[in-house]
Amino acid sequence: MRLTPEQFWTYSEWLFDNWGLLTGLLLVIVLAVIGFLVGFVVSMIKRGPGEGFLHVAKIIRELFAVDLPKTSVRRVYAIASLAVKEAIRKKILVVVAVFVIAIMFAGWYLDPKSDNPAQLYISFVMFWTNILMLILGLFVSCFSLPADIKSRTIYTIVTKPVRATELFFGRVFGFVAVGTIILLMLGSMSYLFVVRGLNHTHEIEELAPNGISGSTTTERFHQHSFSIEENGTGATNVVKGHRHEVLKQGDKIVLGPPVDDLTARVPVYGRLRFTGRDGEESEGYNVGYMSEYQKYIEGDTLSSAIWKFKDVRPGSSDQTALNYDITLSAFRTYKGDIVTPVGGVVVFRSTDGTVESERFSFKVKEFQIDQRSIPLKLKGFRNGEPTDLDFFKDIAPDGSFEIMVRCLDRNQYLGMAAADVYLRRDTKSFWQNFVKGYISIWLQMVIVICFGVMFSCFLSGQVALIATVSFLVLGFFGSFVDNVLSKKIEGGGPIESLIKIPLGASATIDLDLGSPVLENVIRSSDRGLLTCVKTLKDAIPNFNQLGTSDFVAYGVDLSSGLLARHLTICFGYFLMTSLISYFFLKTREMAA
């Protein structure tokens, strides 16, 4: 899982500091102007410039002066409940059956030897739920209104005092209600599948002569070692992302259910900076990977990554340790001992650099979250002299401190981004995080329904489906367009690629048709096309960013700030699609 810095902005940071509100307003203004111009041109063709302008102005006036204020909740409810009945009586619940079948046979294709079964199970159920809900949203929203128009049932609706706003809201709310019912069913089944599927325990297989340590039986392709404290409680080691609590009851030692596999860690992020190999300020090294997400530090030099944390206070008076997670990746310039992971050290130090902890060494666990902790009473150095330290008195007296990471192995590199080291301040309940993850799926479904209904207001069912699928594809794979435009992906634009395919020309070689003028025309056309697609892509939601299943699967608490941001984006698209749909419904001849 890779978190990006913008994923841990607070809601206000996103809205005010990072142009969220301004971008949204700008989008609304641009769309309003484009909508007005398109409407005016269409109306002008039919009625001439003067009357065309008046017609569009009349529609805008009616929206705010008549149709919105007079929108009836009862009519919206009637259309919404009709949509629910229609969906249910048209056997939409078959989606649930498909999901049940998928999880019934999950055991066939989910690897029981996986390093982290919880991640696998959660990713599996959330992926399928997400896919099914998007498909469901797509189909229910694209075909309903065109079907009514085709069967002329719409005649009996629009000859009643039903307003365009009510038609759109009723359909969207109805389909969202259907989706919500089905999502609740899928969510409940998924939760039971994950929780019950992961639940297991072990027996004691071997007990050491001291009677307080030993190993467990092998269950589900793993076993644990354990130790027991003097008070009769203990724990196993962490294997496959979980451990078990151990309890000594008389002569008997009992292991509890798995813990820590289904969790929601609340991360506290810091700001990242780098120093170069001589200790100078740096931006980190680029090892040549295409992704600009991570920067690297060089091993066995003064090159380091430094995270600065602010406002970190002790959680409670009995807190004895500071928990932190690291997720680093290694880049080897020579193979060396391939079995031994690249090593590094972590140092906690005060912001003025006068006080620092001892070095805590680690071995990189690639593609895994390495959960670590340090005691609050620890050894360290003050002005270079060894001393005993109290973390919150000596290193972070005002709540600010730094974590410095260095790579130990010569000529090897460690890669990291801002979100790859964070403090684990708290742990929240898994089921709450699970619900938040499903809310994210719900929001994606709502956006798809809004777009589906909007397209169905002026397109036939099949064409509306194609339009919505195109919008989904662009929403999921829009970064591809960015990469083609910035030439990170070679091969040129659509026209250039189309010419290269029959010529059998390599994607990495520039187009050579023997005519520089023609080549320039093709490249310019490609740029124009791609810029249009990019503009469109920027105006539609990025579904990759809206997806949060990784948070749940990797046990990171999905912050309410992020969820509120997604909710705002969803509401923005709801407003946008409402306005466009209103315009089309008002100008469409239902009997044409």
Add this chain to the structure above:
Amino acid sequence: MSTSTATPPATGASTDPTNVIVETRNLGKIYRDFWGRKKVHALKSLDIEVRRGEIFGLLGPNGSGKSTTIKLMLGLLFPTSGRAFVFGKDATDVSKNERIGYLPEESYLYKFLNAEETLDFYGRLFDMPAEVRRERTEQLIQMVGLQRARRRQLKEYSKGMTRRIGLAQALINEPEFLVLDEPTTGLDPIGTREMKDLILRLREQGKTILMCSHQLADVQDVCDRVAILHQGDLKELGRVQDLLKVQDVTEIHARGLDEKTKQEIKDLIARSNGELLQMDNPTTTMEELFLDIVRESEQRPGRRGGAS
């Protein structure tokens, strides 16, 4: 070319301008293709008025512009030229629909709903409270005789039953103005008679009705005034009785005449330089004959004597 004929008020109707329910002024419609090219000139400069309390019929062959006129009045289509007003409001104004009931040519209803759900749904669209909807649904189901089928989905309904539930939904809001598109289509003779009786009863209740039909006999039976359209042009407009009256032919109905008297009448016509066109026993209509047989059969079930 439109023809606006000054006509005396129909039964219960008034020429008072405030009592004009529908007015079209120079109303025209051209259907165009995707590229904006003219396909059909469906309606040309139509000027008609439908007055409060009358039954107004739109007549014409297929493609004459009847349905287009109705759709323009209901706001389902937008005029290419001219305007249509209903209750003094532009036909595209949604608020006019509060006072309108519409029975489409075919009952375009949701097949997955049953009769009660259908009426409840359309009641909600008129923003009617639950209590009123329940009461109205009950009344209408009784009125159209669908008590036994009230909980069956409409997809199981026969064509006649579908027509009846269609009429019920058109009446859910107790409209002042009813638009009936081919109201007797799909009905058997009994259903047709019931529909015609119902239309007349609705007029007696003060409702204004606009209907179009291919069944000329139905139009003749119930309409006060008719407009005859052909190829988008208004060809005739006026009271049914006036339009049907043949001015230079005299019709005499008499009972109990012997052959001698009949011959004297023939002689009298000849002496007066008249031309006898027909003198015979009148025939009843097939509708009357059918209804008599059904009525008799209901009173005395079994095979009718002498039937072949």
